[in-house]
């Protein structure tokens with residue numbers, strides 16, 4: 137791809153022979169990121185927690201890109217459930233090298249009252265943070281085999297609400313919004329911390345943080361089985377056209393963060409106009425750049441997930 141040309145999913149680098157796993161791939165940004173990756177020739181493991189929704193998304197993708205049918209696989213992966221994460225990671229780990237991991241799944245409308253998962257973790261933290269921490273750790277050697285990359289989903293909300301996650305599981309003072317923003321502080325901080333640890337251990341895997349601005353379903357093409365907003369949602373979302381974009385467009389930034397050879401580990405990517413626009417290298421919010429907060433979160437995730445990232449083993453696979 138000519139570097140002067142604007143980033144555009146129709147002119148992605150050729151991804152033939154590469155493989156990517158996307159969490160939360162049956163809808164929203166995860167679906168469109170999968171579609172764009174497959175369109176560039178990649179093999180994509182679309183993962184999700186519902187077999188029916190996954191099948192509908194795979195059918196939609198195959199309808200929209202018949203040439204890609206044999207490069208799309210689906211796999212059950214509920215990020216709120218550590219057993220499900222382990223099972224999916226074992227399946228993918230058995231396939232060999234993995235070029236990239238898009239840690240996208242998320243609860244974006246948290247419950248009003250605090251809820252716990254079967255593993256005993258607060259559900260927003262478990263879904264958005266812990267499951268991804270466990271998955272990335274379990275697939276680290278697969279990524280190292282391909283000198284791969286992981287992308288964590290942050291949010292511009294972390295610049296506006298500086299919630300320090302001293303109580304990441306929100307045992308006290310739970311609100312849905314706090315749970316969401318804290319989870320995004322955590323994913324971004326962990327994404328940056330992961331890159332520091334990978335570099336220091338000499339592991340040939342990079343870690344990048346990306347956010348999609350403000351991407352709404354009402355501004356997104358209607359696709360049966362993937363995105364069917366009501367007329368009211370379309371109307372309301374279109375009123376905000378100046379500060380929003382479609383999820384299809386929001387996915388451009390995530391895909392660029394995942395596949396552009398000029399993106400480096402430890403970087404933060406978002407839309408040029410923050411809420412919308414072309415992919416743009418930016419600066420992560422201050423709280424997510426604080427290494428002490430990140431170290432604390434890393435320890436919390438290790439304890440709550442029981443997962444220790446196999447840095448030494450991954451470093452033996454290939455040096456960074």
Ligand SMILES: NC(=O)c1ccc[n+]([C@@H]2O[C@H](COP(=O)([O-])OP(=O)(O)OC[C@H]3O[C@@H](n4cnc5c(N)ncnc54)[C@H](OP(=O)(O)O)[C@@H]3O)[C@@H](O)[C@H]2O)c1
Nearest residue numbers: 160162163164165185214215216240241242289291350351
């Ligand atoms: N849209 C934005 O403006 C925006 C802004 C900043 C950050 N983000 C981040 O971008 C990511 C995707 O957001 P989106 O707007 O695409 O949301 P979305 O349309 O609601 O899609 C969320 C996806 O995550 C999946 N998911 C939820 N819980 C899951 C679980 N336990 N296990 C596996 N998958 C699960 C959903 O699957 P189901 O269909 O099964 O629920 C769905 O596929 C999130 O991490 C969000 O925080 C979005």
